[in-house]
Amino acid sequence: MILAAVEEGRLEPLDAVLKTMNRAAGMADPANSLVPFDQFDRLHVARFVILEANTGSDIKAYGVTPFRWPATLVFLGDCDGSADSFLAELVVRSGAGLRQIFSHCEGAPLDQDDLLDWLKQHNKKPAANYINWIGRTVVQVREEVALQKALSAHLRKLVDEIGAEDTRALRQRLLSYLEFEKQNGRITLTPAPRTPPGWYIRNLLHKFGVPLLLLVISPALLLAAPFLALRLRMLERSDPEIAPRPDRKSVYALAELEDHDITNQFSAFGDIKPGLFRRCAVLFFLWLLDYAARHIYKRGYLTRVQTIHFARWVILDDRRRLFFASNYDGSLEAYMDDFINKVGWGLNLVFSNGVGYPLTRWLIKDGAGREQEFKYYLRRHQLPTQVWYKAYPGKTAFELGRNSRIRYGVENRPDNDREIREWLGLL
Amino acid sequence: MAGSSMNMVFDDIQGLARYAHGKLSATSFLLLDVADATAARAWLLSAPVTTAVPVSPLPETALQVAFTAAGLRALDVDDAIIEGFSDEFIVGIAADQSRSRRLGDTEGSAPGNWAWGGQAGDVPHLLLMLYAIPGKLDHWQTTVQGTDFEQAFRLRQELPTHSLGAIEPFGFVDGISQPDIDWEHKQTTNLHERDRYANLLVPGEVLLGYPNEYGRYTERPLIDPVDDPRASILPAAEDDPGVRDFGRNGSYLVLRQLHQEVPKFWQFVDREAGSDALERDRLASLMVGRQRDGTPLIPSSGDPVSNRFTFEHDPDGHQCPVGAHIRRSNPRNGDFPPGVTGLVSRLIRILGFGRNHPREDLVASTRFHRILRRGRTYGSLLTPEDAVKPGAPEEDRGLQFICLVANISRQFEFVQNAWSMNTKFAGVHDESDPLLGDRKPLVDGSATDGFAIPREEGPVHCLHGLPRFVTVRGGAYFFMPGIQALHYIAGQESVQRGAEA
Numbered sequence: 001m002i003l004a005a006v007e008e009g010r011l012e013p014l015d016a017v018l019k020t021m022n023r024a025a026g027m028a029d030p031a032n033s034l035v036p037f038d039q040f041d042r043l044h045v046a047r048f049v050i051l052e053a054n055t056g057s058d059i060k061a062y063g064v065t066p067f068r069w070p071a072t073l074v075f076l077g078d079c080d081g082s083a084d085s086f087l088a089e090l091v092v093r094s095g096a097g098l099r100q101i102f103s104h105c106e107g108a109p110l111d112q113d114d115l116l117d118w119l120k121q122h123n124k125k126p127a128a129n130y131i132n133w134i135g136r137t138v139v140q141v142r143e144e145v146a147l148q149k150a151l152s153a154h155l156r157k158l159v160d161e162i163g164a165e166d167t168r169a170l171r172q173r174l175l176s177y178l179e180f181e182k183q184n185g186r187i188t189l190t191p192a193p194r195t196p197p198g199w200y201i202r203n204l205l206h207k208f209g210v211p212l213l214l215l216v217i218s219p220a221l222l223l224a225a226p227f228l229a230l231r232l233r234m235l236e237r238s239d240p241e242i243a244p245r246p247d248r249k250s251v252y253a254l255a256e257l258e259d260h261d262i263t264n265q266f267s268a269f270g271d272i273k274p275g276l277f278r279r280c281a282v283l284f285f286l287w288l289l290d291y292a293a294r295h296i297y298k299r300g301y302l303t304r305v306q307t308i309h310f311a312r313w314v315i316l317d318d319r320r321r322l323f324f325a326s327n328y329d330g331s332l333e334a335y336m337d338d339f340i341n342k343v344g345w346g347l348n349l350v351f352s353n354g355v356g357y358p359l360t361r362w363l364i365k366d367g368a369g370r371e372q373e374f375k376y377y378l379r380r381h382q383l384p385t386q387v388w389y390k391a392y393p394g395k396t397a398f399e400l401g402r403n404s405r406i407r408y409g410v411e412n413r414p415d416n417d418r419e420i421r422e423w424l425g426l427l
Numbered sequence: 428m429a430g431s432s433m434n435m436v437f438d439d440i441q442g443l444a445r446y447a448h449g450k451l452s453a454t455s456f457l458l459l460d461v462a463d464a465t466a467a468r469a470w471l472l473s474a475p476v477t478t479a480v481p482v483s484p485l486p487e488t489a490l491q492v493a494f495t496a497a498g499l500r501a502l503d504v505d506d507a508i509i510e511g512f513s514d515e516f517i518v519g520i521a522a523d524q525s526r527s528r529r530l531g532d533t534e535g536s537a538p539g540n541w542a543w544g545g546q547a548g549d550v551p552h553l554l555l556m557l558y559a560i561p562g563k564l565d566h567w568q569t570t571v572q573g574t575d576f577e578q579a580f581r582l583r584q585e586l587p588t589h590s591l592g593a594i595e596p597f598g599f600v601d602g603i604s605q606p607d608i609d610w611e612h613k614q615t616t617n618l619h620e621r622d623r624y625a626n627l628l629v630p631g632e633v634l635l636g637y638p639n640e641y642g643r644y645t646e647r648p649l650i651d652p653v654d655d656p657r658a659s660i661l662p663a664a665e666d667d668p669g670v671r672d673f674g675r676n677g678s679y680l681v682l683r684q685l686h687q688e689v690p691k692f693w694q695f696v697d698r699e700a701g702s703d704a705l706e707r708d709r710l711a712s713l714m715v716g717r718q719r720d721g722t723p724l725i726p727s728s729g730d731p732v733s734n735r736f737t738f739e740h741d742p743d744g745h746q747c748p749v750g751a752h753i754r755r756s757n758p759r760n761g762d763f764p765p766g767v768t769g770l771v772s773r774l775i776r777i778l779g780f781g782r783n784h785p786r787e788d789l790v791a792s793t794r795f796h797r798i799l800r801r802g803r804t805y806g807s808l809l810t811p812e813d814a815v816k817p818g819a820p821e822e823d824r825g826l827q828f829i830c831l832v833a834n835i836s837r838q839f840e841f842v843q844n845a846w847s848m849n850t851k852f853a854g855v856h857d858e859s860d861p862l863l864g865d866r867k868p869l870v871d872g873s874a875t876d877g878f879a880i881p882r883e884e885g886p887v888h889c890l891h892g893l894p895r896f897v898t899v900r901g902g903a904y905f906f907m908p909g910i911q912a913l914h915y916i917a918g919q920e921s922v923q924r925g926a927e928a
Binding site: 027155156159164165167170245248251252255256258259260261262297301302303304305306329330331333334337338340341342345369370371372392393394395396398399401402405420421422423424425427 | 514517518523524525526528529618639641643645646743762776777778779782785788789791792795836837840841844845849850851854856857869870871872873881882883884885886887888889
């Protein structure tokens with residue numbers, strides 16, 4: 001995630017430049033001249049968003065003077081492969097456009113040769129990152145969409161010809177058809193790229209290292225637990241809840257950008273509660289979340305939620321603020337419903353460390369369960385995403401998973417009747 | 428009585444929240460504007476509005492009244508009170524393109540094309556609903572209106588209504604699936620005890636001023652009687668007894684005039700069925716999820732037999748297609764997918780594991796998204812048998828869709844957006860509600876005009892090219908106040924109330 005403070009007085013012209021990248025409200029033009037997203041065949045989603053501390057003065061409730069936060073331009077995307085090589089590709093293909101956009105920011109590079117270094121200097125790693133399906137590339141997504149379309153259409157024809165009963169014959173003819181399409185280059189199923197051994201080893205070390213570390217520190221944690229619990233309850237009783245109804249105009253402006261595609265973007269920004277306890281808590285739970293996302297929730301669901309494509313949590317401004325960005329399927333009302341009814345406890349763990357969050361008990365209870373306050377809190381901390389791109393509009397995370405199952409059936413050819421029926425039912 | 432929801436004050440609740448007035452089949456729905464606020468308030472104060480108190484023998488007439496935000500303003504209700512309502516109510520159903528987009532009110536159904544309520548700043552003030560047994564309506568109307576009615580109100584429009592008995596214009600028995608309102612508080616809202624679907628719904632999901640399914644009070648206007656002594660005629664707020672509750676015993680009322688193209692529907696199904704009458708009925712019932720007589724496609728047992736079932740044992744939609752109209756409108760699922768029996772299985776589910784089916788847990792828990800329907804049909808009856816005949820007349824027919832809710836965005840708008848119009852509902856592939864769907868292509872150009880009928884044999888039977896059968900012709904968000912709030916609107920002084928008591 002690249003971030004850079006916007007120069008004093010340059011916010012409006014920056015906003016105007018970003019607007020030129022959109023085809024319609026809330027939808028980036030994939031072929032826009034500044035950052036032609038569609039030229040990057042490993043970019044899943046990307047956004048430009050201007051971070052403004054709209055709720056920055058809430059912290060006054062703690063008697064703390066708000067820290068200055070200049071409007072800050074953020075660019076983030078989710079890509080296949082290494083971030084460094086993606087940045088390099090970005091500079092080559094859209095250097096001029098990026099320079100034009102970031103020219104509104106402090107210390108922006110004038111020269112193409114300095115751009116890559118500047119971007120790397122301004123790159124900020126997330127505290128936690130969630131990917132719906134780790135390892136599924138853009139190329140794979142697109143190939144599998146084409147596969148699903150071709151097989152579904154052909155299956156309809158076959159059923160018209162020979163009926164639906166003989167499932168083995170249907171599958172056989174589908175697979176022959178697929179071979180034919182592949183030979184004619186109309187369908188490609190590129191084998192998954194090999195995982196670099198370095199990544200594999202690092203991942204393995206992380207996978208076992210973190211639980212090991214937790215095991216090592218667990219006696220200390222256990223000893224500290226009563227004190228931490230006491231401190232937690234004290235804070236939970238005194239922390240103010242700041243969740244007034246958000247201003248109608250700003251809700252209107254946010255809603256204007258939503259529900260054009262089946263997937264929506266969400267960007268939110270707010271202050272972390274003052275004090276060491278809350279800062280440590282948010283860091284600790286994000287660390288756990290990042291671990292869980294990397295090693296456990298990597299195949300289509302984050303606890304009970306199956307609608308999130310990508311999400312990230314970034315701690316900013318000397319650990320005083322948190323930025324959250326996600327890409328989710330359905331409307332915001334449905335997203336909030338999932339938050340409240342399916343994973344309220346998880347949201348509470350992280351976001352209850354944010355200033356003004358609906359009151360919690362024991363870290364996981366209430367909070368998001370305070371429905372109306374939670375919905376207001378969310379909307380009030382949400383920021384308009386000026387430019388948002390998704391490489392596969394019209395496709396939900398669930399559908400991408402289904403398409404992968406279709407492909408799995410092609411490549412593994414199950415032999416029992418039930419599995420064949422299920423596979424045909426996917427088409 | 429403070430703090431207790433047990434004492435349902437039926438004499439402060441408008442009857443429609445408890446009764447559908449089914450026996451009173453003659454109706455007149457009047458959209459009114461306030462012509463003279465003083466006269467209008469005087470009329471409202473003496474209007475014989477029907478309450479929810481049971482009457483024996485059954486009444487022969489009923490009267491209900493509801494207001495838009497513009498209507499409350501026209502009656503000089505303080506802006507601070509109106510601001511206490513939800514944004515959806517204040518802004519209205521049609522004034523915001525983003526809302527229209529979410530509701531599927533686009534193209535032919537866009538507010539700009541509505542016969543009423545679609546123009547910003549041109550929303551009716553009042554909805555007056557008169558009900559009577561056949562033959563009594565005219566007399567009731569004369570009685571209700573009295574002498575000063577014409578001075579007080581301008582009639583904007585009388586919405587057409589015409590009873591077809593128990594069926595709706597497409598020919599299906601309608602109104603079967605309704606929540607049972609839990610007036611006696613038999614059921615807890617505790618999240619830990621509500622894993623499974625139940626048809627009982629707390630009153631707070633229909634009426635303001637009572638705990639909702641989250642066990643919390645939905646936002647509504649509260650008035651400090653110190654600032655406004657007149658407010659002391661209002662009930663005290665249960666969650667804050669120091670202030671008066673303007674919303675208590677009142678409901679939001681959503682009204683949408685839905686034009687139904689009956690010949691278009693049956694001719695489409697007939698074509699797909701190869702003009703075979705039995706197959707035609709079968710396909711139509713798969714689209715609806717019930718046979719024409721209301722029998723659900725899922726075997727049901729209990730009482731009433733047509734409403735005691737869930738889709739738990741039909742995850743693939745082999746009995747009732749996943750995208751069928753009734754499955755979208757009321758998915759009948761609980762807070763957890765089936766199979767949660769104890770603490771351990773619950774914990775496993777909370778963490779997202781233990782799914783038995785790829786499509787499991789995609790749909791939101793139903794109890795937070797129920798609506799209480801009170802609609803009435805309009806237009807003459809056209810049977811499916813007549814509708815398929817070439818040249819069958821496409822007349823004005825449809826439904827004055829009415830529902831009562833306590834939270835418009837979480838209930839009505841959610842059902843409409845996340846369930847009916849959603850092209851990905853429960854994992855279906857690019858199709859919206861077979862009856863209501865707007866058929867708008869996705870941003871990538873994919874068509875959404877199909878309807879998939881999953882089959883046990885494997886391959887899905889897919890209907891293609893469904894046209895839009897239902898178009899929105901008008902609509903508004905109203906507030907149907909409790910009786911005391913109505914009297915407050917009507918300008919009743921607190922002393923007067925005291926004298927009455």
